[in-house]
Amino acid sequence: MVQGKWNITIKTPMGEKSGVLDLKTEGMALTGSLFSAEYQAAITDGKVVGNKLSWSAKITEPMRMNFKFTATVEADRISGVAKHLLGKATFTGTRA
Secondary structure (H helix, E strand, O other): OOOEEEEEEEEEOOEEEEEEEEEEEEOOEEEEEEEOOOOEEEEEEEEEEOOEEEEEEEEOOOOOEEEEEEEEEEOOEEEEEEEEOOEEEEEEEEEO
């Protein structure tokens, strides 16, 4: 099950960043938000196919960036990649 809150860690060029991914599903549609102490971003264009997820998110702090996420959920673990203009960052997490 994909839906719920996930504590994630994103490995960025500026070090590891922690955040919370709050996912909601309705059929194959995925919505929710990604937030940390520094930012909050709404999830857009989200899709769920089996245990594979994809979505987009935009942040404005510390700088304006668009991200395209892909992830896989296995039991109480999530992992994936966030692609952005400057490259990509991997992330992992566990169900909150």
